[in-house]
Amino acid sequence: MSKFHSIAHVLACTCLLAMATKSSLAIDPPAAVLQAEQARIQTIDRAMRTAVCVFAKEGSGGGSGVVISPDGYALTNFHVVQPAGSYMKCSMADDKLYDAVVVGIDPVGDVALIKLLGRSDFPAAPLANSDLVRAGDWCFAVGNPFLLATDFQPTVTYGMVSGVHRYQYPSGTLIEYADCIQTDASINPGNSGGPRFNATGEVIGITGRISFETRVRVNVGVGYAISINQIKHFLGCLHSGRIVDHATWGVAVSNSEGHVLVANILETSDAWRRGLRYDDEIVAFGGRKIDTANAFKNVLGIYPKGWRVPVTYRRDGKERETFVRLTGVHGEEELIALVQKAPKQVPQPVPKGKDPENPGQPEPMPKSGERPMPRQPLPIPLPKLPGAEAPKVPAEAAKLLKARPGYANYYFNEMHRDRVWSAFKAKGDFSSAGGEWLLEGELAGGGKLTIKLADAASSGTFPQGEVTLDATKDLDQQLGPTGSGGLLAALHLWRQMLVAGPVKFGGASYYGTAPYPGVEGEADVLAAVQNVAEVNFVFDKSKGRLAILEMFADPELDPCEIHFADYRDEGGREFPHKLEVRHGDSVFAVIELKKITLSSAKKEETK
Amino acid sequence: MIGFRSLAVSLLLAASALGNAWGQDSLADIADQAEPKTVKIYGAGGLRGLEAYQSGFVISDEGHILTVWSYVLDSDVITIALNDGRKLEAQLVGMDPRLEIAVLKIEGTDFPHFNLDEAVPLDAGARVLAFNNLYGIATGNEPSSVLHGIVTAKTDLAARSGAYETVYRGPVYVLDAMTNNPGAPGGALTDRRGRLAGILGKELRNSHTSTLLNYALPVSELTQAIDDIRAGKSRPAAREENAKKPKEAVSLALLGIQLVPDFLERTPPFVEGVRAGSPAAKARIKADDLVLFINGRIVQSCKLVNDELMFIDRLDEVRLTIQRGQELLEVTLRHED
DSSP: OHHHHHHHHHHHHHHHHHHHHHOSSOSSOOHHHHHHHHHHHHHHHHHHHHEEEEEEGGGOOEEEEEEOSTTOEEEEOHHHHHHHTTEEEEEETTSOEEEEEEEEEETTTTEEEEEEOSOSOOOOOOBOOGGGOOTTOEEEEEEOGGGOGGGSOOEEEEEEEEEEEEEEOOOSSSOOEEEEEEEOSOOOTTOTTOEEEETTSOEEEEEEEEOOSSSOSSOOSOEEEEEHHHHHHHHHHHTTTBBOOBEEOSEEEEEETTEEEEEEEOTTSHHHHTTOOTTOEEEEETTEEOOSHHHHHHHHTTSBTTOEEEEEEEETTEEEEEEEEOEESSOHHHHHHHHHSOOOOOOOOOOTTSOSSSTTOOOOOOOTTSOOOOOOOEEOOOOOOTTOOOOOOOHHHHTTOOOOTTBSOHHHHHHHHHHHHHHHHHHOOOTTOOSOEEEEEEETTSOEEEEEEOSSEEEEEETTEEEEEETTSOGGGOOOSTTTTSHHHHHHHHHHHHHHHHHHHHSOEEEEEEEOTTSSSEEEEEEEEETTEEEEEEEETTTTEEEEEEEESSTTSOOEEEEEEEEEEETTEEEEEEEEEEETTEEEEEEEEEEEEEOOHHHHHHO | OHHHHHHHHHHHHHHHHHHHHTOHHHHHHHHHHHGGGEEEEEOSOOSTTOOSEEEEEEOSTTOEEEEEOSGGGOSSOEEEEOTTSOEEEEEEEEEETTTTEEEEEOSOSOOOOOOGGGOOOOOTTOEEEEEEOGGGOOOTTOOOEEEEEEEEEEEEGGGGBTTBOOSOOSEEEEESSOOOSTTOTTOEEEETTOOEEEEEOOOOBBTTTOOBOOEEEEGGGTHHHHHHHHTTTTOBSOOOTTOOOOSSBOOHHHHTEEEOOOOSTTOOOBEEEEOTTSHHHHTTOOTTOEEEEETTEEOOSHHHHHHHHTTSBTTSEEEEEEEETTEEEEEEEEOOO
């Protein structure tokens, strides 16, 4: 090794010398060049330590990944994890083999979050702002091409960013690559899921797929990386252990003379309720300027289901801004069915002229005027290795695995659900306040109100009149007071949750994180279905407080939102004293609580 | 302190100097400048293995575009998609069958373009950028792709005659960048400063090893041909409406040539058969010869061959440029009564 190195060194020096004497550019091998070289070596060395080589159980292929936090969370591709199942072995450049479990998956975006076990000080890669990446930038990929890392050492390939904001159509699977980064770094089967770094060693994306055409399934100078900014949007949801869906919004757009217009819109969509109509021009989405329908598809593709995204649209020359709630691309059952379908047969190289996906099938002619469709790039899994046996899942890993339909790994959902609830409970434990809650307050606009909340029935006296609620009947028929979207029902469910906690409340699960207006950073969200209503409990991470409750009595109607503020001590518990009630685009009421009486369940029993 | 500061300043200066020459910011800037000069070309194709797109680049203020001569241009409508998303219809100005290049033209002025006079020669080892729309990845207003590499050799394609089936036998830059991809031919090869150096060549596969060659034709090999094309030589067989036809024109039948059945919109004019004893037979035209030019005018289809002959008096000589395999032949036929 050292011999080889010294020979290489001599050769390199000779070449440098030769270049220096010949080229007029090289004025005295500039120290800066050598420094840059050293910096690059160090950057690559640092980056390699964060790379993961994934080896699936039963020898069912593998791929690459990258650790993004010291406690071992790592990113890879969904298509690497899918054949591996919930448990896999991962090697790192420290010559160690780690057990890893799947955490959450984003099958549409082809991303999976896994967790390596056994350390709390894993070298973790910093994440870049991938919107700053430009064509022409240097980059490098680290990974496990052809599963070469049998010595645990990952492979580095250097390249250039060839294009940004690329959109790749779903290739006959549910996988869609939106807003991805195209590079010419050599990418081969096994590189899947590995990190793509910028020249300073920050992760700009996760290697996804490569284009194949006239060649076999090896590098052809085109590799795509899923942008890290997209993954950042999904990361909070991936931690939830869920199968995370991408988003849609019930609006079809089309190009029209350099503008992007609403060509079709569902009247049941949130976009419609927020005021968008046919022929409105989409100016910006998620803060990004939209100039073509393709660019729009790119931007829509980077959001998870359930997020609220700012939209700017123009009508009659006037710009308007709103927030639109995004719904899922797939139905819940549909997504689970798609994910749990047997993995697709790995396409094998086929003779020239054959479509690897449809051998023998003629390729359809593009219709005139249509965007000519390049052959679809394919995800790049590795075929199953014959003869390998399934290792037993070690006990340490088994502890972190919990199967449940609809989840990649329910263990992490429970973990975060309990984390969020514990943080909240530390500020106020309402489990002993199972009796009637009497809330007396004033409305900001004037007027008083009294609200009584209890398990079986709740009631309220509002300036509009008396409202009652029978908890044994469907809540969507009891949405008073009028215009609130169901304030009494929302308050009723709020109390139920606070008293019972997420487990007893009924099927409350951890959604993940999402941005909410008025909440710093991304909020933790617990989602539950109670009676017929869907409820989101939105927690301010930094404060551990319940910031917002959203109650959807009907998915096609605006929810009743209660924004809780002015948390103050109330008998040893933090309790909100200001409740802003919103419905649709308007504020229904701002309530100042003046007197709060929380009875315990025992007391009620003794009555 | 001062010493440290001046060291820091000189380091910064060195770094910025490097930045201009090799630094990543400058490469992104260079890409930004070159992308608007690179165009996406859409035409005929779409059948298996024949993509209906290729690359090209603008070489004049008034919209001349250099690309490779291929089946993609065998179309009544050739569409150019510019970097800003504009889609313009291009006219074929002319082509050179030996170099397998073509010049197209779009209407307009002030196009960002590569100036052929400023093209640079490259040596082996030179670092290069390749701007092209491989796989048709970019559409609309998306910039084409940029790949990096070095010139691994400057050599003559003729050196591998027989291995690579190509008409062109001149010098090429062999590249380590993956430029031999569908859609890439016709793209621009530049040096690391974005100065034009060559045009990415057509797909070239070694018939022995089935490997593909990544290569580009140096601009210096092309300038004369491009000047000729722009000067009106090798122009397509389009005519003014009131051009006069001779009373008795020559015809394929008189020359003794039978072309393949004309069943496509533009059937390439391959010779199906030659009548024994005919002028074509005397000129040793054979079946499977492809007629490229008649009297210096491009004839891309059977129909255009017939049309062109209608303008030639039966007593005048007919000069044909023919492609036979990878050979180009010039033959002169004269009908004798």
